[in-house]
Structures are given as structure tokens and as C-alpha cells.
Amino acid sequence: MSSLSYLVSRLMQIIPTFLLVMVVIFLLVRMLPGDPAIAMADAKATEAQLELIRQKLGLNEPLVMQFLYFVKNTLSGDMGTSILLKAPVLEVIAERIPVTAFLTLYAVCLSILIAGPLAFVAALNKNGGLDIAIRTGFQIGLSTPVFYIGLLLLTFLAASLGLFPVGGYGATFLQRLHHLILPALTVALYTSAIIMRNLRSAVIEVLDADYVQFARSKGLSRSVILGRHVLRNAMISTVTLLGLSIGALMSGTLVTETVFAVPGLGRLMLEAIFARDYPLIQGLTLTFAVMVSLVFLFTDMVQAWLDPRLRLS
Amino acid sequence: MKTLLIAALASVSMFAISSAQAVERGGTLTFARYDDSNLVDPVYADRNPDIWMVTNLYDTLLRTGADGKTILPGLASGYEVSADGKTIFITLRNGIRFSDGSAITPADVKFSLERATNPDFGPWSGLLGSVESITATDNGVTLAMKNPDPTIVSILATFNTAIVSRAAFEAAPGANDQEKATALFAPGTPVSGPFTLKDRTRGSTMTFSANPHYWRQGEDGKPLPYLDEVSFVVIPDDATRILKLQAGEVNGAEFVPFSRVAELKADPAINMELYPSTRIIYSPINSRETRADGSPNPMATKEARQALNYAINKDALIQLITHGTGKSMTSPLMSSTTQLAYNGGPLYPYDPARAKELASASGLEGAEVTFTTLAGSSDDATLFAAIQQMWSAIGVKVKVEQVDNPTRGAKNRSGEFDVHTFGWVNDVNDPAQVAGWLGYYPTRKAVGTGWNNAEFNSLFEASNTEIDPEKRSEQYRRMQDIYTDAAPLLFLYETPFAVALSASVNGYIQTPLGNNEFSSAWIAK
Numbered sequence: 001m002s003s004l005s006y007l008v009s010r011l012m013q014i015i016p017t018f019l020l021v022m023v024v025i026f027l028l029v030r031m032l033p034g035d036p037a038i039a040m041a042d043a044k045a046t047e048a049q050l051e052l053i054r055q056k057l058g059l060n061e062p063l064v065m066q067f068l069y070f071v072k073n074t075l076s077g078d079m080g081t082s083i084l085l086k087a088p089v090l091e092v093i094a095e096r097i098p099v100t101a102f103l104t105l106y107a108v109c110l111s112i113l114i115a116g117p118l119a120f121v122a123a124l125n126k127n128g129g130l131d132i133a134i135r136t137g138f139q140i141g142l143s144t145p146v147f148y149i150g151l152l153l154l155t156f157l158a159a160s161l162g163l164f165p166v167g168g169y170g171a172t173f174l175q176r177l178h179h180l181i182l183p184a185l186t187v188a189l190y191t192s193a194i195i196m197r198n199l200r201s202a203v204i205e206v207l208d209a210d211y212v213q214f215a216r217s218k219g220l221s222r223s224v225i226l227g228r229h230v231l232r233n234a235m236i237s238t239v240t241l242l243g244l245s246i247g248a249l250m251s252g253t254l255v256t257e258t259v260f261a262v263p264g265l266g267r268l269m270l271e272a273i274f275a276r277d278y279p280l281i282q283g284l285t286l287t288f289a290v291m292v293s294l295v296f297l298f299t300d301m302v303q304a305w306l307d308p309r310l311r312l313s
Numbered sequence: 314m315k316t317l318l319i320a321a322l323a324s325v326s327m328f329a330i331s332s333a334q335a336v337e338r339g340g341t342l343t344f345a346r347y348d349d350s351n352l353v354d355p356v357y358a359d360r361n362p363d364i365w366m367v368t369n370l371y372d373t374l375l376r377t378g379a380d381g382k383t384i385l386p387g388l389a390s391g392y393e394v395s396a397d398g399k400t401i402f403i404t405l406r407n408g409i410r411f412s413d414g415s416a417i418t419p420a421d422v423k424f425s426l427e428r429a430t431n432p433d434f435g436p437w438s439g440l441l442g443s444v445e446s447i448t449a450t451d452n453g454v455t456l457a458m459k460n461p462d463p464t465i466v467s468i469l470a471t472f473n474t475a476i477v478s479r480a481a482f483e484a485a486p487g488a489n490d491q492e493k494a495t496a497l498f499a500p501g502t503p504v505s506g507p508f509t510l511k512d513r514t515r516g517s518t519m520t521f522s523a524n525p526h527y528w529r530q531g532e533d534g535k536p537l538p539y540l541d542e543v544s545f546v547v548i549p550d551d552a553t554r555i556l557k558l559q560a561g562e563v564n565g566a567e568f569v570p571f572s573r574v575a576e577l578k579a580d581p582a583i584n585m586e587l588y589p590s591t592r593i594i595y596s597p598i599n600s601r602e603t604r605a606d607g608s609p610n611p612m613a614t615k616e617a618r619q620a621l622n623y624a625i626n627k628d629a630l631i632q633l634i635t636h637g638t639g640k641s642m643t644s645p646l647m648s649s650t651t652q653l654a655y656n657g658g659p660l661y662p663y664d665p666a667r668a669k670e671l672a673s674a675s676g677l678e679g680a681e682v683t684f685t686t687l688a689g690s691s692d693d694a695t696l697f698a699a700i701q702q703m704w705s706a707i708g709v710k711v712k713v714e715q716v717d718n719p720t721r722g723a724k725n726r727s728g729e730f731d732v733h734t735f736g737w738v739n740d741v742n743d744p745a746q747v748a749g750w751l752g753y754y755p756t757r758k759a760v761g762t763g764w765n766n767a768e769f770n771s772l773f774e775a776s777n778t779e780i781d782p783e784k785r786s787e788q789y790r791r792m793q794d795i796y797t798d799a800a801p802l803l804f805l806y807e808t809p810f811a812v813a814l815s816a817s818v819n820g821y822i823q824t825p826l827g828n829n830e831f832s833s834a835w836i837a838k
Contacts, residue, residue: 261548263517
């Protein structure tokens with residue numbers, strides 16, 4: 001199978017996933033307890049005002065009709081108007097996607113930069129002092145809540161030492177790198193712990209593989225063995241894990257973006273849930289579903305590039 | 314004709330007492346907010362982050378003083394009320410202009426007030442329900458009333474009657490008024506308030522810059538505002554907002570948790586302000602004969618509800634939850650900062666013996682009561698734990714039910730609750746709004762309690778057309794007595810608005826209605 005047909009077949013698989021997500025979102029949002037009109041209106045709102053909201057959202061229509069409208073409008077690019085923000089959902093989401101995408105990508109880069117070298121150091125010093133120290137450090141990172149790590153970083157590196165801004169997003173690319181380093185690091189510390197453990201195990205396993213032993217016996221240099229044979233083969237499972245982690249990482253932005261005052265999709269989702277803003281919740285969930293599907297697709301493509309056997313199968 | 318000219322008050326500045334220092338002009342004040350403004354328009358503002366910003370962009374004909382009670386001149390230099398209370402003559406101040414330099418005319422005022430009375434626009438039209446028609450005159454407007462309305466003066470000082478530019482609305486894109494209002498919440502829109510909107514990134518930042526044509530004079534005899542700009546950053550997390558202030562990245566942070574007040578008060582670089590508010594924390598008690606499931610309601614009698622109130626040590630709650638920053642409620646219907654609030658001392662002071670006696674006599678003893686709290690709210694969790702302990706002393710078992718805000722609202726409306734937590738802040742400088750909410754059955758079943766008292770209802774209706782201040786005051790006094798005795802609420806406590814400012818910031822206030830007032834704020838260099 002060529003790379004292009006592999007890509008097309010993977011893209012086709014996304015369509016049923018997307019439709020299933022639409023059904024689930026639609027039903028889940030409506031299964032939440034409480035009247036959404038009451039949630040969206042002020043507590044002081046009169047019955048007439050509540051009725052107006054219900055009409056506006058089509059909440060008086062039968063559930064099937066509501067779903068059909070939802071599918072029709074979504075497919076035509078109309079996700080409705082956010083009750084909370086009084087603006088088209090698509091417009092609001094489009095404003096926030098670059099923020100969350102930037103933060104996620106930043107966190108992924110930091111995760112790789114932290115986990116990659118340390119995994120190799122740990123693997124090459126298997127069960128040695130350095131290996132134990134690295135694993136213990138990451139274990140602490142893994143078992144500490146994300147919001148707590150965030151607040152610690154904010155308190156010491158930003159508020160006390162003044163090295164970084166306390167929250168915010170910045171206007172230019174460089175400002176964003178500066179503003180988002182702490183939230184990205186907060187997320188990266190958690191993700192890198194998972195990646196490091198996996199990569200370390202994979203490296204140890206590959207180091208014992210026959211083809212590595214053979215490469216050594218051929219007299220290849222250590223750097224060539226590690227770079228060409230060990231890294232590429234150890235990365236296959238790590239790439240899968242990284243792809244899965246990005247999905248988790250996006251959900252982690254709910255907390256991180258709130259703590260660090262980053263105006264991204266995660267914070268918006270939290271606001272939408274608290275306000276029971278149906279159109280916005282639906283739009284955001286679909287957006288997350290698409291983003292995660294695309295990340296998984298990208299992960300599959302990288303895996304296929306690393307291991308052509310996957311593409312052929 | 315009764316004349317209530319208030320032009321003489323023009324020299325009284327609401328901020329005159331705020332600072333004895335010479336003011337300094339210029340600079341940008343950066344303020345950290347807990348939430349963003351989504352639509353700052355007098356008519357469509359329906360959330361506090363929107364409502365509390367309106368008067369920075371749009372001036373009202375009259376203004377509410379810093380104490381939340383007094384009425385000061387605004388774009389109107391004065392007003393007169395006819396003897397029968399059915400006509401209001403409003404005189405506009407001379408030479409007032411929008412931020413683009415165009416004159417603020419009687420036609421703009423008529424347009425703005427007609428928007429505010431239109432029931433199809435926004436949730437606040439009921440506040441002007443007594444207005445029959447609005448006529449523009451040479452130097453102002455005349456309001457013809459359906460009936461005398463003692464609240465009308467306060468409503469003319471309320472955000473929803475703020476003055477917008479008719480020409481701007483007519484020129485704005487949009488198929489209807491709301492779309493036009495949304496389009497006008499953008500840089501460049503001519504406004505009548507002390508600031509104009511300079512820029513905005515939704516959910517993140519917003520900047521106001523000084524309106525060069527604003528009419529009000531500062532203490533130095535020059536036009537307000539003192540600041541060049543106010544820059545807002547949205548930081549939802551309390552701890553991060555405070556860190557931002559401590560790091561010197563912002564000059565102010567609102568909604569400081571009460572648990573942090575003492576710590577920030579001790580910081581010499583920070584001025585920890587506790588502004589008096591109209592905020593009250595209370596718990597509606599289901600007062601119906603039967604519960605929603607049809608079973609007998611042990612809290613149906615006033616003696617049972619009084620027992621529940623007497624059994625609560627409010628001082629302990631104030632220490633536990635507000636860390637000593639709150640105070641006991643003294644009026645059953647409103648905060649002590651609201652007009653016509655009757656201060657008869659703390660309501661239902663802790664009296665376990667009396668509570669036990671009333672619980673026994675009313676048959677409350679041995680009953681099980683469900684206390685509905687907000688999931689995730691530490692204040693509610695503390696309140697429940699304390700009340701569970703306090704009520705066990707009178708033989709009442711309490712079980713908790715944790716729900717989210719929409720579910721709590723739905724339960725309040727349907728009556729499917731025993732007792733739940735709630736809070737209130739006035740939007741209007743008049744007690745009619747809060748009294749209508751808490752006690753008047755036809756509006757919302759007396760805040761969902763189902764308490765229905767014919768005398769109270771009739772007094773409330775009468776007070777809404779009573780223009781003799783003394784008689785109205787008497788009506789409110791009686792309503793408060795009735796409400797105290799009936800106790801359809803747990804009267805818990807009042808809390809201030811906690812705002813932390815850099816020590817260099819002067820003149821900023823948050824009014825008891827919650828409005829963030831930056832027009833007289835300045836930064837010492």
C-alpha cells in the first residue's frame with residue numbers, strides 16, 4: 001500500500017468516528033441534569049425570558065429534530081451562537097485554536113527534549129545511581145497534580161524570581177514562547193515522565209537485540225549504533241505513546257489554561273460547561289475530537305514511516 | 314409641582330473623600346479580572362462582568378454615589394417630578410459630548426430610554442415598566458408615567474438606562490438591535506462614559522482609553538478621567554490573579570478570596586480593600602405545607618424555620634467562611650447598604666436554648682433535612698459541615714446533596730429542595746428589586762421558598778407606587794418585620810467586595826452594586 005492510499009484509508013476511518021462523536025456529544029449534553037435555559041439565564045430571569053432561550057436553542061423541539069438540525073448545521077459549518085459569549089461558536093473556536101495548538105506543540109517539544117536524552121542516559125546506566133535518580137524524579141512529577149505543579153512554578157519562577165510572566169499569552173511569537181513556557185513545562189513534566197519510562201524500556205530492549213549486537217561486532221561506532229539502530233527502533237512504541245499523550249495533554253489544558261490564564265480551548269470548555277452553553281460545548285467537543293483524530297492520524301503516518309511493515313499490513 | 318432639583322449637588326464628588334493627596338494624571342492601570350466582559354451594552358448586559366463595566370463606557374442621566382444609596386447628577390443636570398408623580402422632566406447638562414465629539418442630544422436620550430423600555434431587548438426592560446412614553450424636548454426629555462414610580466430616579470442612575478449614540482446605532486451593521494449592539498462593542502464606537510474601548514481580545518484582554526470629551530471634572534479642575542488607560546487582563550484562577558499582583562504585573566486584582574485577605578493586608582506594597590457591598594449570603598427554606606414528593610414538610614411552620622435560624626452561630630460562620638470579613642445580616646430583605654434597610658441588630662442571634670424550645674414545639678425535632686450545596690464550593694462544604702453540627706444540637710439530622718449551579722437553579726424554581734445555598738447582589742439602587750426577589754410571591758414564589766404572605770405582597774405592590782418617602786419607608790419597615798418573623802430564609806451574612814490594589818493606586822472603587830469605577834482612579838508616580 002502506498003503512503004497516499006494509506007493516508008486516504010486512515011482519513012476514511014475518521015468519518016464514522018466523527019459521526020459517532022456527534023451522537024455522543026449531542027446525547028451527553030442533553031443528559032446533564034438541570035434546565036439549560038435556567039443555567040444560561042441569570043437566576044433573576046423570568047419565565048418569559050427562559051422560554052425565549054428555549055425557543056432560541058430549539059429546546060422545545062423533539063430530540064430527533066434537535067439532532068437533525070445539529071447535524072445539518074454542523075455539516076454546513078454553522079455551530080450556532082454561543083449563549084455565553086454572544087458570538088458565533090465557529091468564530092470563537094477559530095480564535096482559540098492557535099492558542100491551544102501552540103501550547104500543546106510547545107509542551108510536546110519540551111516533553112521530547114526532557115524525556116529523550118534522560119531516557120537514553122537512564123537506559124545506558126540501567127539500575128545505576130543515575131538511572132534510579134532520573135526515574136525517582138519523574139515518578140514524583142507523575143504523582144503530583146498538574147495544577148499544583150503549575151502553582152509551584154508560578155510562585156517560584158514567576159512571582160518570586162521574576163524569570164517569567166505570571167500567566168497570559170503574549171502578542172508576538174517570541175512573547176508567546178516566553179509567556180507559555182511555564183504552562184508548557186507544567187504539562188510537559190507530566191507527559192515526559194510517561195514518555196521517559198517507555199523510551200527507557202524500549203532502549204534497554206533494543207540494546208539487547210541481535211541486530212544491535214551484530215552492529216557492535218561489525219565495529220560500528222557507539223553514536224552510529226545509538227542513532228541509527230537503537231533510536232529509530234525504540235521510537236516506534238514511543239511515538240504511539242506520544243500520540244496518545246497528546247490527546248490526554250489536550251484535556252489537561254482545561255486545568256493548565258485556567259491556572260495560567262491562557263485564553264485557549266481548554267479554558268473556554270470549562271467556562272462553557274459551567275455556563276451550560278450547549279452550542280459552545282458541542283462545538284468544542286467536536287473540535288477536540290477532530291484535533292485528536294488528526295494527531296492520531298499523524299502518529300500513524302510517522303509510525304508507518306518508521307516501520308514500513310505497518311504500512312504493508 | 315414637587316421640585317427635586319439636584320444641580321446643587323454637582324459640586325459633590327462621589328470620590329471627594331477618597332483621597333486628600335493631590336491627584337496625579339496619566340499612566341495605565343492594569344487590572345486583573347476573574348472573567349471577561351462579553352457584551353458591554355446598557356440593554357444587553359446580563360452578567361456581572363458586563364453589568365459592572367457599563368458605566369465606564371456609558372454615562373447615565375443620574376449616578377449612584379459611592380455609598381450605593383445617594384443619587385448624584387449625571388448627564389442630566391436636574392430633574393423634576395410632577396405632584397401626581399406621573400410626569401418626570403429631565404434637563405440635560407449643557408455641552409455634553411460623545412467620545413467622537415458629537416453632541417449628546419435629547420434625541421439620543423429618547424432613543425436610549427426607548428431601547429431600555431423595549432421588552433424584546435434584553436432582560437431589564439421591566440425596570441422601566443411604569444414608563445408610558447418618552448418625549449424629547451429642547452433641552453431634555455419628559456417621561457410620561459403609567460403610574461407614579463418611586464424607583465424611577467434610581468433606575469435613571471442604573472446601567473440599563475445609560476445613554477448611547479443613536480447615530481452610531483443607526484449606522485452600525487446588523488439585522489437587529491442586538492446584532493448592532495454586538496457590532497458596537499468594538500474600538501471606535503462613540504460613547505458617553507469616561508472611557509472608550511481601545512482594543513479587546515475576547516477572553517483575554519481589554520483596554521479602555523480616556524474619553525477626551527468627558528464632562529465630569531476631577532479634583533484638579535480638569536476633566537476626568539485621570540488615567541490615560543485602563544488595561545484589563547482576564548485571570549480566572551484566584552491564586553494566579555494574586556500572584557500577578559504580587560509580581561507587580563498588574564495594579565489591581567478583584568475577587569480576592571477571603572482566606573487571603575489577612576495575608577495581603579500585611580503586605581505594605583498592597584492596599585487590600587474591602588468595599589461595602591449589597592451582597593448577602595442566605596439559604597431559602599422550603600416553606601410549603603408539603604415537600605415536592607408530597608410528604609409533610611417539617612419546615613412549613615415559622616416556628617420550625619425560626620428554630621433553624623436560632624440554632625446557627627452566624628459569628629462562627631463569618632469567621633469560618635469569610636475569615637472575619639463578613640457581618641451578620643441586620644435586615645431580612647437586603648444588605649445594610651441598601652436604601653430603606655432596617656437595622657434591628659443581627660437577625661436571629663445564636664440562641665441554642667430558644668432554638669431547642671422552638672424545634673420541640675414545632676415538631677421539627679427528629680426531622681431529616683436535605684441541605685443542597687454547590688459541588689466543588691469550599692464555602693458551601695464548610696457551611697454544610699458547620700450547620701450539620703449546629704442543627705444536631707436541636708435534633709435535626711442534615712444530609713447533604715451536592716449539585717451544580719444549573720441544577721440548584723432548577724430545584725429552586727421547582728421547589729424540589731429543603732434548604733439550599735444562595736447569594737444576591739443588587740443591580741439597582743432601590744430595595745424594590747431585592748424585596749421583589751426574596752419576598753414577593755408572584756415574582757418568583759419568594760425566591761422559590763413558596764412563602765406567600767398576603768400582607769407582604771400587598772405592601773410590596775403599594776410600595777411600588779408610593780412616592781411619599783416616609784410612607785414608603787414605613788411600608789418597607791413593616792415588610793421587613795413580617796419577613797423576619799416568618800423566616801423563609803436562613804439569614805446568614807453579608808460580605809464585602811475584596812479587591813487588592815498596588816499601594817500606588819488611589820481613587821478606585823467598587824460600588825455596593827458591584828460597579829467597577831475607574832473614572833477617579835489614579836496612580837501615584
